[in-house]
Amino acid sequence: MEFPTDYASILARIARADPVKYARTRNYVDGAVTRLSPYLSRGVISLPQVKDAILAKYTFYEAEKLVQELAWREYWQRVWQAAGNRIFTDLRQEQEAVAHHKIPSALLEADTGIKAVDDQIRLLYQTGYLHNHFRMYIASIACNTGRAHWLQPSRWLYYHLLDGDLASNGLSWQWVAGTFSAKKYYCNQENINQYSHTHQTGTFLDTAYDRLPRLEVPEALKQTADFTASVVLPQNKVPDIDKDLPTLVYNLYNLDPLWHSDSTANRILLLEPSHFDEYPVSSRVLDFILALAVNIPGIQVFTGAFSDLQLLVNANNIVFKAHPAFAHYTGRAESYDWMFPHVNGYYNSFSAYWKKCRQYLR
Numbered sequence: 001m002e003f004p005t006d007y008a009s010i011l012a013r014i015a016r017a018d019p020v021k022y023a024r025t026r027n028y029v030d031g032a033v034t035r036l037s038p039y040l041s042r043g044v045i046s047l048p049q050v051k052d053a054i055l056a057k058y059t060f061y062e063a064e065k066l067v068q069e070l071a072w073r074e075y076w077q078r079v080w081q082a083a084g085n086r087i088f089t090d091l092r093q094e095q096e097a098v099a100h101h102k103i104p105s106a107l108l109e110a111d112t113g114i115k116a117v118d119d120q121i122r123l124l125y126q127t128g129y130l131h132n133h134f135r136m137y138i139a140s141i142a143c144n145t146g147r148a149h150w151l152q153p154s155r156w157l158y159y160h161l162l163d164g165d166l167a168s169n170g171l172s173w174q175w176v177a178g179t180f181s182a183k184k185y186y187c188n189q190e191n192i193n194q195y196s197h198t199h200q201t202g203t204f205l206d207t208a209y210d211r212l213p214r215l216e217v218p219e220a221l222k223q224t225a226d227f228t229a230s231v232v233l234p235q236n237k238v239p240d241i242d243k244d245l246p247t248l249v250y251n252l253y254n255l256d257p258l259w260h261s262d263s264t265a266n267r268i269l270l271l272e273p274s275h276f277d278e279y280p281v282s283s284r285v286l287d288f289i290l291a292l293a294v295n296i297p298g299i300q301v302f303t304g305a306f307s308d309l310q311l312l313v314n315a316n317n318i319v320f321k322a323h324p325a326f327a328h329y330t331g332r333a334e335s336y337d338w339m340f341p342h343v344n345g346y347y348n349s350f351s352a353y354w355k356k357c358r359q360y361l362r
Contacts, residue, residue: 003038003129003162005291007257010039014053023065027133029116029196034066035129037163040073043254043321044292046337047074060361067361068354073168074339075353080167080324082346087170088151090179092348099147099217102224103156107142113220114189114203116196117141128162128284133195137187139176144184145205145212146221150177156227159280162288165253166279166325181349186212229280233271234290239300239312241266247313249306249320249329250299252281256337257295259321267299270309275325306330 004010017034025031039045047070054063080087106112110121120134130138135157142153154173158164174180189206193199200206204218241247247266248259255269269290281289293299302309306329310318318331335341340357347353 003035003127003288005288005294007044007295010036010044013039014045014050017050017054017066019054019058019063019066022069023062026065026069027195029120029131029134031131033131037073038129038288039292040070041163041165041168042252042289042292043256043337044295046256047339048337051339055361064361070339071354071357072350073165075347075350076165076167076171077324077336078344078353079171079346081344084324084327087167087174091171091174092180093178095143095149095177095179096184097147098149100224101149101152103148103153103227104142104146104221105223105225106220107138107153108156108225108227111220112141114141114192114205115200116192116198124157124160128160128282128288130157130161135172136176136185137192139173140185140187141205141221143173143177144186145215145218147217148224150174150179152227155279156229159227159229160282160285162285164281164285184213188212229282231276231280231286232283233273233276233286233303234301236303237301239266239268239302241313243314245314246317246319247309249309249318249331250293250296251320251323251326252289253323253325254321255289255292255296256321257297260319261297265319266313267296268309268313269293269296269299269301270306271301271303272305273303274305 013036018032021032022034026033036045036050040047051067051070054066083091107121110118112118117134117137120130124130142148143150150173154170158166158169161169171180176185178184186209187205188209189200189203192205204220245265247268250267250269290301320329320331320333322333322336340360342360343353343356
């Protein structure tokens with residue numbers, strides 16, 4: 001499984017997206033998913049860019065399921081925009097039946113005894129990618145079967161994901177754990193077998209759905225651990241700055257090579273140690289971010305605080321894309337690339353949000 005970082009290959013991946021096959025097979029481990037999420041998460045391409053490319057080739061009816069999935073990512077961003085750092089707490093209600101605030105060791109070690117799940121965790125460690133259906137399975141196993149609070153397991157997954165996005169990752173875990181949804185999401189072995197083409201029996205999930213909420217924590221999930229991690233950022237180098245020019249600030253969520261591509265400017269990829277201390281990523285993820293930045297002509301990497309950068313450039317001529325993770329930036333904030341810019345504010349459920357968005361597509 002490869003994730004090329006050159007822009008031409010990324011555009012080719014958009015062109016290959018097939019929403020018809022996606023709608024039919026997306027829940028299967030070998031389904032026709034787009035594998036665009038790492039590029040969307042890093043802001044190399046945008047949600048409206050993908051939506052427009054799909055609707056230029058397919059009817060709304062054919063494309064609706066894929067566009068709806070794109071809208072989930074935008075929905076999580078809207079929630080983050082409205083709720084701020086409260087997305088790192090139980091957002092709508094407290095998680096029920098929490099036994100601990102750690103992570104089952106079996107997940108860390110890819111040793112749950114459920115072959116399809118363990119195989120996918122090992123693939124995550126090797127590639128930085130995890131199929132969305134297995135993200136739900138793993139979150140359900142951790143939180144609803146293993147009774148872990150969602151926060152630490154979600155940070156473990158975020159650490160490894162090339163497409164790691166604090167909102168879509170954390171809020172998806174909350175959706176499974178029932179803190180941002182009406183009920184918890186459960187999976188059983190039969191469902192896992194169906195979508196992973198396996199035939200395993202005798203696992204702790206080999207039971208009927210109505211029995212799952214009443215299960216005791218299985219022996220395989222009783223051992224727990226704290227998830228701890230750190231990241232080694234590139235050594236700080238003072239960038240070559242022309243103070244007569246504007247300074248465009250990029251970050252791990254904005255690596256758009258087309259952003260102001262016709263302008264002469266200082267272009268800085270800002271890696272703030274304080275952000276990565278709070279939300280660490282793996283060396284694979286960091287290398288992926290740095291490789292994507294190569295698509296931006298003249299980009300310079302600066303490791304330091306935003307306030308450090310301000311001292312080096314004309315602080316009155318800093319430009320950036322607004323993002324909830326970097327609300328402390330000052331200067332000229334430009335809008336995030338929304339698919340549905342008129343559908344803003346907080347919606348308590350995705351269905352309510354999508355109902356509003358859908359009006360702009362028909």
